[in-house]
Amino acid sequence: MQRRQFLAAGFSSITGSLLLSQHAKAELSENLAQLTQTLGDNNRHTDSQAFWQNVKHQFPLQPELYYFNNASLGPSPNIVNKAVQEFRLQLESFPSKYMWGGWKKEKEQVREKIATLVHASPEDIALIHNATEGMNLVAASLKLSPGDEVILGNHEHPSGTIPWQHWQETKGIKLVRPELPLLPQSTREIVEIYRQAITDKTKVISIVHITNTNGMILPIKEIADMAHDRGILVAVDGAQALGMIPLNLPELGIDFYTASSHKWLFSPKGLGIFYAKRSSQHFIKPLIVASGYEDKSIRRLENYNSRNLPELLGLGVSVDFHQSLGEQKKYQRILELKHYIRKRLTSDTQFHIKTPEPDELSAGIICVEIKGQEVRALNDRIAAQSNINCRPMDVLTLNGLRFSLSIYNTEKDIDYLINALQMS
Numbered sequence: 001m002q003r004r005q006f007l008a009a010g011f012s013s014i015t016g017s018l019l020l021s022q023h024a025k026a027e028l029s030e031n032l033a034q035l036t037q038t039l040g041d042n043n044r045h046t047d048s049q050a051f052w053q054n055v056k057h058q059f060p061l062q063p064e065l066y067y068f069n070n071a072s073l074g075p076s077p078n079i080v081n082k083a084v085q086e087f088r089l090q091l092e093s094f095p096s097k098y099m100w101g102g103w104k105k106e107k108e109q110v111r112e113k114i115a116t117l118v119h120a121s122p123e124d125i126a127l128i129h130n131a132t133e134g135m136n137l138v139a140a141s142l143k144l145s146p147g148d149e150v151i152l153g154n155h156e157h158p159s160g161t162i163p164w165q166h167w168q169e170t171k172g173i174k175l176v177r178p179e180l181p182l183l184p185q186s187t188r189e190i191v192e193i194y195r196q197a198i199t200d201k202t203k204v205i206s207i208v209h210i211t212n213t214n215g216m217i218l219p220i221k222e223i224a225d226m227a228h229d230r231g232i233l234v235a236v237d238g239a240q241a242l243g244m245i246p247l248n249l250p251e252l253g254i255d256f257y258t259a260s261s262h263k264w265l266f267s268p269k270g271l272g273i274f275y276a277k278r279s280s281q282h283f284i285k286p287l288i289v290a291s292g293y294e295d296k297s298i299r300r301l302e303n304y305n306s307r308n309l310p311e312l313l314g315l316g317v318s319v320d321f322h323q324s325l326g327e328q329k330k331y332q333r334i335l336e337l338k339h340y341i342r343k344r345l346t347s348d349t350q351f352h353i354k355t356p357e358p359d360e361l362s363a364g365i366i367c368v369e370i371k372g373q374e375v376r377a378l379n380d381r382i383a384a385q386s387n388i389n390c391r392p393m394d395v396l397t398l399n400g401l402r403f404s405l406s407i408y409n410t411e412k413d414i415d416y417l418i419n420a421l422q423m424s
């Protein structure tokens with residue numbers, strides 16, 4: 001596409017662009033165009049280091065910060081921050097109009113962009129605050145009876161376990177907690193553990209897609225297939241998956257899937273998605289009831305009355321950013337970084353990797369024990385001495401540092417990290 005043609009297309013592809021000032025529209029389109037052009041250049045030449053350095057510059061991270069903590073929270077790129085700033089000014093110029101319907105079309109555009117990203121229908125997507133809310137939606141809605149069982153593996157995030165404890169445990173349901181190996185050799189091993197946890201009382205499997213502990217990817221489709229043969233509902237916590245790995249939610253065959261977009265999709269903070277298969281939507285009830293709660297569509301789950309719409313529209317621009325890079329390109333880069341760090345770590349025997357190696361079992365998160373080091377003290381030391389931010393993981397015998405590898409990390413950053421670990 002010629003540059004001018006791209007710019008023209010860019011105008012309509014930026015969410016809410018009709019409402020942006022001419023200046024902001026031009027700037028945002030220019031930024032996206034530059035990104036896409038650089039991508040084209042990169043495909044023509046082989047200077048990929050320069051390309052990824054350019055991608056890094058799209059993020060406002062402090063220049064001296066070595067950020068390996070995307071699994072906790074991702075940074076939003078400049079283009080998203082600029083758009084949100086514009087949306088905010090727009091809202092402030094006529095608050096009641098934009099809050100109460102003036103952005104209805106733009107909000108639907110965001111839903112469509114998310115739906116396209118995960119290969120679902122917009123009618124199956126609710127725009128919520130985060131994965132924690134999504135897991136609460138499921139646990140609060142289902143009508144379970146005393147003796148019913150819910151399977152929750154031992155790597156579930158507190159946001160995936162506490163809602164079950166709070167909403168259901170007092171009703172006499174049983175939480176079944178199978179233990180997963182830290183380093184499974186194959187997905188079959190994990191499926192087998194879930195198979196053995198199922199009884200004729202199992203009603204729900206509530207399962208994380210990518211564990212936040214050691215970054216292990218769980219075989220959701222295989223587990224969902226097995227569950228559905230037995231009439232069991234499957235709810236997935238995809239907080240670490242959306243934006244990290246390609247997702248086709250209908251193909252996974254699950255009933256419910258929730259994710260925070262402010263991690264790997266780099267959206268403004270306090271945003272997430274909730275997907276429900278059409279035939280399972282009737283199970284889910286809104287957590288907050290306000291006018292519109294009787295809506296039969298999935299929109300009833302996101303009806304909080306007033307809400308933070310500039311950020312929500314910014315989510316659409318995050319999807320634009322993601323798509324302008326390309327889902328596969330982003331995923332392949334994350335794998336490239338994973339392979340690079342693994343190679344560096346395995347050449348030094350003081351490092352013990354606690355994340356499975358096959359690409360079907362891990363991608364952008366790696367957990368590493370440094371022999372003889374207490375993980376919290378080590379974390380504090382590398383933060384103070386080397387300005388490295390990662391996450392100490394001392395649950396489940398891990399005693400490791402969790403590093404997230406995202407598209408703004410480079411091989412040079414990884415070299416710096418390994419060097420800092422070797423020196424501390």
Ligand SMILES: Cc1ncc(COP(=O)(O)O)c(C=O)c1O
Pocket residue numbers: 071072130131132133157159160208210211212237238239240260
């Ligand atoms: C697997 C998993 N689930 C849920 C959450 C909670 O995310 P949020 O605070 O965005 O709801 C996290 C956060 O790290 C997570 O890693």
